[in-house]
Amino acid sequence: MRDDPEAPRKKLTRRRFLSTAGSSAAAAALIGRAAAAGATEHGSAAAVVDAPTLEGAVPVTLRINGKEKRLFVDPRTTLLDCVRETVALTGTKKGCDHGQCGACTVHVNGRRVNSCLTLALMHDGEEITTIEGLGTPEALHPMQAAFVAHDGYQCGYCTSGQIMSAVALLKEPCGSDDAAVKELMSGNICRCGAYPNIVAAIQQVRGKA
Amino acid sequence: MHTFEFIRPRDSAAAVGLAAQAKTAQQGADVRFVAGGTTLLDLMKLNVETPARLVDINRLPLSTVEAAPDGGLKIGATVRNSDLAHHSRVEKDYAVLSQAILAGASPQLRNMATTAGNLLQRTRCAYFRDTAMPCNKRAPGTGCPAITGSNRTLAILGTSESCIATNPSDMNVAMVALEATVHVQGAKGPRAIPVGEFYVLPGSTPQRETVLEPGDLITHVTLPPPVAGSKQVYLKLRDRASYEFALASAAVILTVSGGKVTRARVALGGVGTRPWRSPEAESALVGQTADAASFRKAAEAALRGARPQSENAYKIELSKRCLAHALQTASTS
Numbered sequence: 001m002r003d004d005p006e007a008p009r010k011k012l013t014r015r016r017f018l019s020t021a022g023s024s025a026a027a028a029a030l031i032g033r034a035a036a037a038g039a040t041e042h043g044s045a046a047a048v049v050d051a052p053t054l055e056g057a058v059p060v061t062l063r064i065n066g067k068e069k070r071l072f073v074d075p076r077t078t079l080l081d082c083v084r085e086t087v088a089l090t091g092t093k094k095g096c097d098h099g100q101c102g103a104c105t106v107h108v109n110g111r112r113v114n115s116c117l118t119l120a121l122m123h124d125g126e127e128i129t130t131i132e133g134l135g136t137p138e139a140l141h142p143m144q145a146a147f148v149a150h151d152g153y154q155c156g157y158c159t160s161g162q163i164m165s166a167v168a169l170l171k172e173p174c175g176s177d178d179a180a181v182k183e184l185m186s187g188n189i190c191r192c193g194a195y196p197n198i199v200a201a202i203q204q205v206r207g208k209a
Numbered sequence: 210m211h212t213f214e215f216i217r218p219r220d221s222a223a224a225v226g227l228a229a230q231a232k233t234a235q236q237g238a239d240v241r242f243v244a245g246g247t248t249l250l251d252l253m254k255l256n257v258e259t260p261a262r263l264v265d266i267n268r269l270p271l272s273t274v275e276a277a278p279d280g281g282l283k284i285g286a287t288v289r290n291s292d293l294a295h296h297s298r299v300e301k302d303y304a305v306l307s308q309a310i311l312a313g314a315s316p317q318l319r320n321m322a323t324t325a326g327n328l329l330q331r332t333r334c335a336y337f338r339d340t341a342m343p344c345n346k347r348a349p350g351t352g353c354p355a356i357t358g359s360n361r362t363l364a365i366l367g368t369s370e371s372c373i374a375t376n377p378s379d380m381n382v383a384m385v386a387l388e389a390t391v392h393v394q395g396a397k398g399p400r401a402i403p404v405g406e407f408y409v410l411p412g413s414t415p416q417r418e419t420v421l422e423p424g425d426l427i428t429h430v431t432l433p434p435p436v437a438g439s440k441q442v443y444l445k446l447r448d449r450a451s452y453e454f455a456l457a458s459a460a461v462i463l464t465v466s467g468g469k470v471t472r473a474r475v476a477l478g479g480v481g482t483r484p485w486r487s488p489e490a491e492s493a494l495v496g497q498t499a500d501a502a503s504f505r506k507a508a509e510a511a512l513r514g515a516r517p518q519s520e521n522a523y524k525i526e527l528s529k530r531c532l533a534h535a536l537q538t539a540s541t542s
Contacts (some may be wrong), residue, residue: 186450186451
């Protein structure tokens with residue numbers, strides 16, 4: 001789904017409901033939210049407080065999926081938490097939060113990284129691409145389409161990280177066989193064990209199937 | 210995570226000035242440089258590291274790989290591990306370094322981790338990471354639960370009664386075999402430290418892992434010119450095929466002439482409290498016939514000082530076979 005806060009709310013989805021309910025709760029406990037999340041999007045409809053009221057928050061500008069985002073964040077905010085909580089792009093997942101599972105994989109200036117092990121402040125002015133920036137439900141990225149075609153997931157929690165890694169792999173030095181793909185996908189763990197289908201999807205996109 | 214002040218210094222001198230105010234550059238430093246962040250952020254989330262100031266060195270001009278005047282290579286502190294591993298000069302002249310880096314971590318982490326950050330990757334174990342447990346490295350004087358506890362993956366060389374944690378880096382093992390030099394800009398000016406003197410043994414002060422002092426900023430690493438005719442191999446053995454720390458690894462640089470070993474550089478990983486250079490193996494090799502018997506003897510020499518714990522005696526034989534195999538591969542490649 002699209003996570004565009006400016007989009008008209010035609011349909012009440014589960015996620016939309018939860019996010020709206022969360023905002024109301026935050027408005028009711030303004031200080032608490034500021035302290036807990038330590039971040040808000042400056043100037044967006046979701047921003048319920050002005051930046052100066054966020055104690056210790058500092059400005060950072062990120063280009064996320066081609067859009068400039070001028071934000072205020074607690075210095076501790078990881079790029080992962082910034083993307084999910086501040087900008088409300090929840091396609092990127094938090095798994096282990098320690099760089100061991102790869103669920104949080106995003107691209108920074110075109111290269112894949114674990115967004116849980118880097119601070120938002122370290123990326124001022126940089127280009128961030130998340131799963132929402134790859135394709136849309138109507139026009140999937142070829143890798144997204146290949147994951148669907150090959151059933152490259154079961155529960156789906158690791159999938160956005162897998163796809164972000166797989167898309168980055170297309171531009172990296174990588175041998176042509178399955179073993180090379182497995183090696184370069186080793187930073188993405190799939191608890192459901194969809195690995196054979198993930199490799200098949202990637203090889204199809206690479207034209208190595 | 211404890212909060213901190215995030216600072217982006219305008220130049221290296223400013224970075225050094227900020228860090229020079231720290232009480233220590235070792236465990237628990239109140240000022241930390243951050244580059245890739247892959248070790249530091251991990252430890253900060255666990256409250257094992259709680260710096261009051263974080264100095265971001267990513268925008269300093271320390272990210273290039275250049276030919277050195279002596280024919281060697283100058284590698285900037287913030288060169289990413291993936292870029293270094295795939296650099297044409299490294300692939301051609303320092304293959305052991307390329308192989309070692311690509312054997313470590315995951316592609317995402319290698320895109321983040323830097324040369325200097327990997328050098329300073331913490332020597333650590335699960336008890337160090339858990340603030341509910343005692344640990345002489347994290348909280349000096351509290352004891353080492355690993356010695357009587359879970360130690361299957363921990364060190365057998367260079368250990369002490371205070372600490373048996375393993376230096377987990379692959380890159381550092383290759384750096385030691387290549388006899389790299391670590392260049393530091395400090396509060397009193399620049400200095401060059403041979404990587405063999407960069408790491409200190411835990412002894413009774415495992416909270417100290419390197420010779421770095423407050424204010425010391427690693428600016429670059431230099432590699433000596435490649436040795437003509439030498440063969441380089443990094444071999445890593447681990448619990449799973451990829452994305453796992455070494456149980457044992459070996460970096461070897463071998464020159465064979467007329468069937469005899471004329472020069473050898475040997476370092477071991479996964480078994481030492483620091484990246485483990487083995488002069489014992491090197492001197493056992495030089496002048497000997499390059500065959501399986503010599504390689505086994507060198508491996509025996511390398512592990513002669515090993516002290517196993519309750520769960521890791523297997524590492525002695527594993528490490529010997531790892532080294533002998535790496536030497537065999539180098540001699541026949």
